[in-house]
Amino acid sequence: xxxxxxxxxxxxxxxxxxxxxxxxxxxxxxxxxxxxxxxxxxxxxxxxxxxxxxxxxxxxxxxxxxxxxxxxxxxxxxxxxxxxxxxxxxxxxxxxxxxxxxxxxxxxxxxxxxxxxxxxxxxxxxxxxxxxxxxxxxxxxxxxxxxxxxxxxxxxxxxxxxxxxxxxxxxxxxxxxxxxxxxxxxxxxxxxxxxxxxxxxxxxxxxxxxxxxxxxxxxxxxxxxxxxxxxxxxxxxxxxxxxxxxxxxxxxxxxxxxxxxxxxxxxxxxxxxxxxxxxxxxxxxxxxxxxxxxxxxxxxxxxxxxxxxxxxxxxxxxxxxxxxxxxxxxxxxxxxxxxxxxxxxxxxxxxxxxxxxxxxxxxxxxxxxxxxxxxxxxxxxxxxxxxxxxxxxxxxxxxxxxxxxxxxxxxxxxxxxxxxxxxxxxxxxxxxxxxxxxxxxxxxxxxxxxxxxxxxxxxxxxxxxxxxxxxxxxxxxxxxxxxxxxxxxxxxxxxxxxxxxxxxxxxxxxxxxxxxxxxxxxxxxxxxxxxxxxxxxxxxxxxxxxxxxxxxxxxxxxxxxxxxxxxxxxxxxxxxxxxxxxxxxxxxxxx
Numbered sequence: 380x381x382x383x384x385x386x387x388x389x390x391x392x393x394x395x396x397x398x399x400x401x402x403x404x405x406x407x408x409x410x411x412x413x414x415x416x417x418x419x420x421x422x423x424x425x426x427x428x429x430x431x432x433x434x435x436x437x438x439x440x441x442x443x444x445x446x447x448x449x450x451x452x453x454x455x456x457x458x459x460x461x462x463x464x465x466x467x468x469x470x471x472x473x474x475x476x477x478x479x480x481x482x483x484x485x486x487x488x489x490x491x492x493x494x495x496x497x498x499x500x501x502x503x504x505x506x507x508x509x510x511x512x513x514x515x516x517x518x519x520x521x522x523x524x525x526x527x528x529x530x531x532x533x534x535x536x537x538x539x540x541x542x543x544x545x546x547x548x549x550x551x552x553x554x555x556x557x558x559x560x561x562x563x564x565x566x567x568x569x570x571x572x573x574x575x576x577x578x579x580x581x582x583x584x585x586x587x588x589x590x591x592x593x594x595x596x597x598x599x600x601x602x603x604x605x606x607x608x609x610x611x612x613x614x615x616x617x618x619x620x621x622x623x624x625x626x627x628x629x630x631x632x633x634x635x636x637x638x639x640x641x642x643x644x645x646x647x648x649x650x651x652x653x654x655x656x657x658x659x660x661x662x663x664x665x666x667x668x669x670x671x672x673x674x675x676x677x678x679x680x681x682x683x684x685x686x687x688x689x690x691x692x693x694x695x696x697x698x699x700x701x702x703x704x705x706x707x708x709x710x711x712x713x714x715x716x717x718x719x720x721x722x723x724x725x726x727x728x729x730x731x732x733x734x735x736x737x738x739x740x741x742x743x744x745x746x747x748x749x750x751x752x753x754x755x756x757x758x759x760x761x762x763x764x765x766x767x768x769x770x771x772x773x774x775x776x777x778x779x780x781x782x783x784x785x786x787x788x789x790x791x792x793x794x795x796x797x798x799x800x801x802x803x804x805x806x807x808x809x810x811x812x813x814x815x816x817x818x819x820x821x822x823x824x825x826x827x828x829x830x831x832x833x834x835x836x837x838x839x840x841x842x843x844x845x846x847x848x849x850x851x852x853x854x855x856x857x858x859x860x861x862x863x864x865x866x867x868x869x870x871x872x873x874x875x876x877x878x879x880x881x882x883x884x885x886x887x888x889x890x891x892x893x894x895x896x897x898x899x900x901x902x903x904x905x906x907x908x909x910x911x912x913x914x915x916x917x918x919x920x921x922x923x924x925x926x927x928x929x930x931x932x933x934x935x936x937x938x939x940x941x942x943x944x945x946x947x948x949x950x951x952x953x954x955x956x957x958x959x960x961x962x963x964x965x966x967x968x969x970x
Contacts, residue, residue: 391444394424395666417665418760421672428677444673453666455632458523458728460660462547462633463618466640467653477541484538484705485545488723492518492701496694505743512737513751515553517694519546519727522633523667524762529722534715538706539723547633550729578628583638586621590642598648602825602840611655617643618656647828647840654841654848667728674756683750690754695765699724714777721769725758794818796857798843798873799864800831803889807861808836821852844869846876854881862888867895871902878903 405416422428430443444450497514501507522543529536594617601613617639625635643649680687703720707713731752738748794817797804804820811818820838822828831838841848843864854860854877862870870888877886885905890896896907 391450394442394444395450395662395669415760415763417668418672418675421669422675422677423672424669425673425675427673427675444669450666451670453663455667456659456663458664458667459618459622459632459636460656460663462522463636463640464653464656464660466637466642467644467649477537477544479709480538480541481545484709485542486549487705488542488698488702489515489518489546489549491705492698495697495701499693499697505747509737509743509747512733512742513747516730516733516737517726517751517755518698519550519730519733520698520723521725521727521759521762522547523664523728524725524759525722525766527664528763528766534712535719535722538711538715538719542702542723544637546727546729547637550732553733574629579625579634582624582628583634586624586635586638587642590639591645594642595646595648598643598646598652599825599829602648602651605823607655607842610651614652614656615659647832647838650839650848650851651841654845654851668759671728671756671759674752675760676753679753680757683753686750687754687757690751691757691761694726694754694758695721695724712777714773717776718769718773721772722762722766725762725765726755728759730755794857795859795861796821796852796854797861797863799862799889800827800836800838801863801865804861804863805831805836807863816858819852821848843873849873849877850880854884857881857884859885859887862886864889867891867898871895871898874899874904875902 424430424443426444428443429439433439433443493511493514495514496517497507497510500513501510505513520539520543525539525543526536529539597613597617598610601610604610618636621635621639622632623635625638626632643652699720701720702723703716706716706719711719734743734748734751734755737743738745795811797807797818797820800808800820800822804822808818808820818837820831820836821841821843822831822838823840823842825840828838828840843849860877862873864870867890870890874886874888877884886903887906887908888899888904890899890907890909893909896909899907
């Protein structure tokens with residue numbers, strides 16, 4: 380038995396990692412969302428796909444997931460990490476500014492959609508208690524799929540996030556409310572809601588107060604070790620502790636994850652935390668999508684295709700109409716309202732939780748729950764297609780109305796970006812500030828960051844050797860990149876990497892000597908400033924002035940000598956580059 384479990388874990392891990400290694404690059408190559416790829420792999424390797432043929436072909440055991448329940452905890456972790464990363468992108472100030480959308484439009488969308496769907500099901504013969512449960516379940520939309528596709532910066536993203544946030548907060552009252560409607564839970568249901576609310580509120584308040592004091596100190600200690608592994612461990616510890624704390628008192632774990640992200644977003648560590656946790660979030664979300672695919676039984680879908688099609692179309696149509704109408708009622712542009720409505724129209728992963736609760740409370744029959752679980756899985760599968768259709772249809776509607784479709788403008792450029800905030804970086808920052816030029820700096824030493832922030836410098840904590848962090852700096856919008864790190868190898872590699880991303884960005888780099896400067900010019904630096912050259916020139920300037928030479932001619936000669944030396948270094952770099960270019964061209968011709 381132990382050997383069987385051991386092999387089962389390895390075979391499941393093989394399938395999951397193989398899916399991540401094949402699906403993401405393959406679908407990215409064709410510019411198709413990997414969401415669809417993971418779901419299709421789940422259909423293929425699940426118990427209703429190749430898994431159903433293990434008895435006939437035992438070797439398929441190693442290429443299928445024989446026990447979907449065994450990977451569900453990893454799928455739940457993916458949703459938790461997603462909400463945590465969303466919290467990192469927000470702040471309490473921004474969240475408060477969205478309160479009208481969250482508690483106004485978000486609440487109205489959930490209640491009206493649930494009421495209309497429930498009323499339709501009641502007219503079709505479903506009992507009123509079960510109709511309420513089904514209506515609320517199907518009115519929920521997918522946080523795990525919607526937000527990664529649109530983010531939270533665009534108009535569509537802000538509208539979608541506000542409604543999704545309210546749905547996540549309302550999940551616990553919905554579940555307890557369904558318990559109150561159950562035949563044997565009338566007495567305990569609403570008292571359970573009250574207990575959960577006051578315990579949950581007390582837990583959230585304790586996390587908010589304690590997090591303000593504990594988190595900065597925890598991450599400061601982790602940052603001082605210069606160990607990415609320890610920093611990652613601290614990040615995951617915070618997520619798991621926050622999620623467990625809210626789950627213990629009856630709230631959803633995603634509430635704790637979101638709050639943990641919001642608390643860390645108020646510190647200088649949020650960029651580094653998001654970078655180190657991103658791979659885990661992506662892989663865990665992939666596992667969640669695999670579980671969605673494994674729940675699809677193609678034989679049952681084929682046998683009941685008409686009923687399933689009508690159910691999916693009905694749910695999508697009701698939710699799209701309600702969401703679009705509510706957003707238009709508060710003055711949202713027709714293009715944004717239409718795209719958001721279509722995007723939010725499919726059911727959610729949390730729909731499956733509410734359906735299970737309703738079935739357990741005997742509000743609906745097990746066969747009814749299974750039918751709507753299939754509808755939910757189909758809805759999740761077509762969410763990327765709905766996003767594409769909604770985007771294209773919104774453009775047509777906006778143009779027909781005489782307006783212009785929303786064009787994402789991205790984040791405004793930070794001005795100059797300084798990587799490395801030691802003595803050299805600080806001096807560069809002072810000169811930029813003296814001339815009124817905006818900038819932002821990045822430094823990997825947390826003590827230097829803390830000291831600089833106390834003095835009013837805009838410095839972020841982060842490790843520039845991580846490509847993900849550099850990508851988040853939006854260098855395509857920057858006016859210049861200044862590299863002042865005391866790490867020659869990293870300076871050269873970072874110069875080469877950024878030059879490949881942003882061909883026209885001015886890159887000014889600190890070099891140790893003329894040989895290092897030549898390497899930087901070959902890597903693509905606009906200017907490389909050797910420390911040995913500058914110290915020699917400053918020494919010569921001081922000597923000539925002390926010997927009585929006029930300051931004007933001395934400065935002119937220093938500038939001329941500096942230009943001469945730079946041109947010589949650039950010429951040497953170009954001469955060294957030419958043979959390599961000729962060899963590359965010759966190799967291409969021979970090929």
